[in-house]
Amino acid sequence: MIIDLPSSNTSAVNRKLVELRESGGVFALGRVLTLVVVTEDGPDLERSIDAANAASREHPCRVIVLARGQRKASPRLDAQIRVGGDAGAAEVIVLRGYGALTADEAGAGMVMPLLLPDTPVVAWWPGEAPSTPSQDAVGKLAQRRITDALASRNPGKALDARRRDYAPGDTDLTWTRLTHWRAQLAAALDVPPHEAVTAAQVAGETVSPSTELIAGWLAAALGVKVKRSPTDKEAGLSLVRLTRASGTVELSRPDGKTARLTQPGQPERLIALARREVSDCLAEELRRLDPDEVYAEALAGVSQVSRGRTPVRVQA
Template sequence: MTDLFTTPSMRLTQVDAGAIERELARLWSAATKTEQTGGVALMRACVFNLVVLTDAAHVAPVTNIIARLTALRPHRAIVAALDGDDDATAPQPRLEAWVQAHCTLAPPGRPQVCGEQITIMAPRAAGPYIPGIVLSLLEPDVPVVLWWTLDRLPDHALLANLQPVADRLILDTARMPGGVDTLHAVRSLIDAGVAVGDFVWGRLTPWREQIAQLFDAPPALRRLRSIERVTISHVPRGATAALLLVGWIAARLDWRPSKVHHTGAVLSRPDGGSVRIERVEVATETADDLVSAALETTDARFTVTRSATGSHLVACAIIDDLTPIERAVHLPTLDAATLIADELRLAHHDPIYEAALRQALDLAKQQPTPAPE
């Protein structure tokens, strides 16, 4: 983990774009004077704008994530934190703001790379003021990423004002109520032209990699097109992840919905064969989202299972008349900073995620199969 240093926040007495920019100038001027008097050299960097929509209770954890993200991708963060309840009868809303810098502690002889954070605290009634302030504070000529941390679906009025300049919208559908309804809402955003990144999808990356690698060997690859059953086990909060994983498998192998039984869905393969899909809900607290994934043919079984400790995944290929192959791989900790950095590898839309989402929604009518007692 890279060592980080965050400057004390500098609170503003006046909140407007001009006042915020002047405070930022003073912040960097003070840093430059420190450098000139023998301090460590600082390099101010910004490869993208990160606009964060959150609430007042989450400002501190969001700031910690922004600081960690600075070590991966230095940027300008604009945090708009809403406080209190909506109250249309409230007097003229009062805004508060402060600025601070996040710097990596570089080895001797190398400059500290720094990003900056602008935090604006506003009552919920002041929501309509937020887009104008944010737009005036964006660094030009670099991408704009909107990170929606609120537990409810993105407000379309707010998105309508920010969408023209936002290159990506990042959210976490696992945190939002509604399950399948939330996924439908995300698809509506995509259909409207919004490039969406979902933390649920990012956390599935190790699972997708291990499933794909199970079919690298020729004997396994020959059986890929003849899979007859897919079973995904998940904890209750992992229902969205399970749907997206099944959707990804179906989309990559060009399976099409055929019919739904009470025990699962049946999909049609391109060769005319059938694949039964089952999602099994498991009551356990030792797993995060997914427990296991199994793909089966008449003579083979391919599985990826989370270890009891949650520290690694175990991938196993069992093919008749062949020696079973098993490997354990470390399961990395994918915090929000890492997930956002991964999302930035894509400039706009993620066609693989969007195809998986469409397939997942086609399968959403299936109810999870109860776990055997």
């Protein structure tokens, strides 16, 4: 069910929520958090709502979407409430602000009266994010702040901002996309022979925040020299190669779907390692509300990575 409230205010939205609760049952019970989605009112809006709805099936929540409209229009708030089948396991409140209501402070002011009491707040910017999320007006309301450097107009610049202005509680979906890569590499090193890694190489397309982060993670976790190289294909992160005394452990993914793991004394293995959906990454990040210290170490480790110019060819 979708209820439109044009030219409205947060008081009217709250009254409508109470009315729906009394007439249709207490749909707010069992909500474990409030997810605030900050985006633009445009073609990507529904994709962001769909991703939040999918994540809500694992984490029932109230989703508040700040959809910024035209900044030069007269101040106006058009609200919309979605419940039932149109909201997954959540209740979705879409706030379309125009004019002065597109400002960060105004957005935070509209969100505050609608936050669920006594539950954590998570802020998510599915597109362009502020350079310092922890200092943003909405970011200050949240225990966790989720960005996505890959969705920015300039992913490299966005990752530099994440590194420069990191604060506990920050995370980025480019890091979350690496979870399965990190698990496969850790498992490969956890079998005999238990030898130290002496060098590492990471290869990916020229602009790939995930490639930068996995290189930083390896530099911080292993304390070895890590070389970051471009590849001959535009397929994101494509190759991780770890050198040990007995030989090389290599995890390569030339097509963005299936990876090949090779290591001394073991048969070659094919692993399903497709690029993860945004909803899957978002659901993973909502499982934890404490600071991600490993992510912070990976960000710091990027500065220790050396750069190669010669493209690496990843065999299909």
